[in-house]
Amino acid sequence: MAxxxxxxxxxxxxxxxxxxxxxLRNPLATVRNGLTILGLTGQADATTSQTVSMMNRQVDHLxxxxxxxxxxxxxxxxxxxxxxxxxxxRDLVVDVLEAIRPQYELSHKGLHASFWPSALVLRGxxxxxxxxxxxxxxxxxxxxxxxxxxxxx
Numbered sequence: 001m002a003x004x005x006x007x008x009x010x011x012x013x014x015x016x017x018x019x020x021x022x023x024l025r026n027p028l029a030t031v032r033n034g035l036t037i038l039g040l041t042g043q044a045d046a047t048t049s050q051t052v053s054m055m056n057r058q059v060d061h062l063x064x065x066x067x068x069x070x071x072x073x074x075x076x077x078x079x080x081x082x083x084x085x086x087x088x089x090r091d092l093v094v095d096v097l098e099a100i101r102p103q104y105e106l107s108h109k110g111l112h113a114s115f116w117p118s119a120l121v122l123r124g125x126x127x128x129x130x131x132x133x134x135x136x137x138x139x140x141x142x143x144x145x146x147x148x149x150x151x152x153x
Contacts, residue, residue, distance in 0.1 A: 021069030
């Protein structure tokens with residue numbers, strides 16, 4: 001009986017995740033459409049263009065995660081499909097740093113990076129590599145002490 005209850009609970013969890021993923025698609029579509037409109041106006045300054053570009057990348061990332069939620073059986077079996085593509089690791093790192101830098105600034109923590117002089121092209125899953133790097137930087141933000149600026153010098 002206990003095993004049957006566990007199986008039912010697991011099935012309900014899977015159904016909930018599938019429903020959640022489906023419901024998340026609607027607001028993401030609205031955000032995507034808004035960003036498309038902003039990008040088409042052509043009247044944006046450099047800061048606005050960079051911000052819209054960064055937001056588009058983040059929406060792409062969210063859409064990919066929602067797509068993963070929709071295939072609950074694949075996730076529950078630990079089989080997340082990698083989408084291999086040719087990419088420049090330097091560009092990926094720059095995008096991640098650009099996206100996370102405001103969080104570091106709000107926390108009064110420094111975020112510094114040095115880059116290699118030429119492209120570093122590899123085959124990988126850009127979304128998964130972005131997730132891994134973002135997780136590392138988020139953990140760095142969460143588990144390091146504040147700089148002197150925040151501590152009152």
